[in-house]
Amino acid sequence: MKIVQIVKERGPITGEQIADILNLTRATLRPDLAILTMSGILEARPRVGYYFNRRSANTLVSRAIAKIRVKDIKSLPVMIRESLSVYDAVVTMFTEDVGSLIVTNEDGYLAGIVSRKDLLKMAIAGGDLQKMPVGMIMTRMPNIITVTQEDTIHIAAQRLLNHQIDALPVVRTYIMPNGDERLEVIGRITKTNIARLFVELGEGGMDHT
Amino acid sequence: MKIVQIVKERGPITGEQIADILNLTRATLRPDLAILTMSGILEARPRVGYYFNRRSANTLVSRAIAKIRVKDIKSLPVMIRESLSVYDAVVTMFTEDVGSLIVTNEDGYLAGIVSRKDLLKMAIAGGDLQKMPVGMIMTRMPNIITVTQEDTIHIAAQRLLNHQIDALPVVRTYIMPNGDERLEVIGRITKTNIARLFVELGEGGMDHT
Numbered sequence: 001m002k003i004v005q006i007v008k009e010r011g012p013i014t015g016e017q018i019a020d021i022l023n024l025t026r027a028t029l030r031p032d033l034a035i036l037t038m039s040g041i042l043e044a045r046p047r048v049g050y051y052f053n054r055r056s057a058n059t060l061v062s063r064a065i066a067k068i069r070v071k072d073i074k075s076l077p078v079m080i081r082e083s084l085s086v087y088d089a090v091v092t093m094f095t096e097d098v099g100s101l102i103v104t105n106e107d108g109y110l111a112g113i114v115s116r117k118d119l120l121k122m123a124i125a126g127g128d129l130q131k132m133p134v135g136m137i138m139t140r141m142p143n144i145i146t147v148t149q150e151d152t153i154h155i156a157a158q159r160l161l162n163h164q165i166d167a168l169p170v171v172r173t174y175i176m177p178n179g180d181e182r183l184e185v186i187g188r189i190t191k192t193n194i195a196r197l198f199v200e201l202g203e204g205g206m207d208h209t
Numbered sequence: 210m211k212i213v214q215i216v217k218e219r220g221p222i223t224g225e226q227i228a229d230i231l232n233l234t235r236a237t238l239r240p241d242l243a244i245l246t247m248s249g250i251l252e253a254r255p256r257v258g259y260y261f262n263r264r265s266a267n268t269l270v271s272r273a274i275a276k277i278r279v280k281d282i283k284s285l286p287v288m289i290r291e292s293l294s295v296y297d298a299v300v301t302m303f304t305e306d307v308g309s310l311i312v313t314n315e316d317g318y319l320a321g322i323v324s325r326k327d328l329l330k331m332a333i334a335g336g337d338l339q340k341m342p343v344g345m346i347m348t349r350m351p352n353i354i355t356v357t358q359e360d361t362i363h364i365a366a367q368r369l370l371n372h373q374i375d376a377l378p379v380v381r382t383y384i385m386p387n388g389d390e391r392l393e394v395i396g397r398i399t400k401t402n403i404a405r406l407f408v409e410l411g412e413g414g415m416d417h418t
Binding site for chain 1: 241244270271273274299308329332338362367373401403404405406407
């Protein structure tokens with residue numbers, strides 16, 4: 001770790017110079033340098049010296065992130081029925097303090113999703129929000145972006161960003177006797193989950209190895 | 210790296226067993242095992258064998274994250290004047306497609322912040338939004354949580370989570386001739402920035418070492 005630190009700060013640097021700094025002989029350092037070079041953490045150039053391989057260090061971080069799955073950090077879904085009024089949806093959003101509500105049909109399966117943005121648009125447009133069902137204004141299946149429990153959080157974050165959405169329902173697919181598919185909602189992933197994971201990773205507190 | 214993989218999967222495991230798997234002699238492996246143990250990546254217990262030290266691997270990730278600063282990933286601020294009407298603030302929020310607007314006073318310094326949630330609350334409450342200035346409903350200084358360019362993203366993410374807010378103004382402090390402090394807004398950090406950074410880290414694409 002000390003060698004890596006020295007090479008990071010002063011590289012390119014020769015083996016002799018590293019040995020001098022650490023008050024060791026070149027021979028003592030040889031196995032350490034060999035392993036750091038073989039593992040790709042350091043690179044060695046003849047007549048130049050050792051330098052730090054940033055790409056390899058980045059790989060360690062990206063590998064750690066690639067292992068975290070939706071099921072590891074998902075939140076409970078906050079759900080409403082599609083017959084609920086837009087006004088009651090706004091009230092639910094405030095009482096539950098969430099940015100998106102997942103909308104289910106009368107059988108309890110995923111029907112749509114409604115965001116703070118959708119509700120703000122309706123509220124500013126006027127009209128009787130108490131009489132308008134949320135099913136009229138929600139984003140409806142099959143236009144809803146979802147994830148499964150086994151998807152990585154990396155994929156979930158990409159979907160949130162690429163589709164510019166606030167929340168992803170975590171779903172499980174059921175095939176009905178007639179062959180139709182139904183999605184059961186078992187969680188949600190938001191940018192808050194991603195930010196919380198980021199903070200945990202920064203504290204070294206999440207076992208993601 | 211191969212040794213680490215083997216110990217991770219099968220640890221605790223003896224040096225002989227690792228040598229067998231790799232088709233090497235115990236003597237050949239000795240320097241590698243010594244370095245992996247000294248660096249804290251593996252731990253060795255007498256009569257038990259080597260096992261993988263998750264805490265140490267986590268440290269690599271948390272150190273990488275600890276180095277990323279607000280200035281590395283901040284977005285441009287989207288700002289309005291406090292005399293603007295609530296109605297026009299909602300319109301600006303939609304045209305700029307942001308979740309929060311930073312509000313400045315007539316001198317251009319930070320005065321407040323207004324979120325989609327604040328605006329939704331006003332819209333649902335009724336009243337003439339065209340006549341109500343946004344300054345009346347915004348969260349006002351000194352209750353605004355901010356960051357500076359030099360703060361780490363880790364701190365920024367913690368503030369977003371702890372205060373349950375959507376956006377942080379990135380500010381620079383000016384001391385006026387009379388001793389008063391004024392905050393100039395030079396950027397903003399949202400959970401979207403954090404999610405984008407997370408995706409970049411996952412792709413090994415950000416130089417954060």
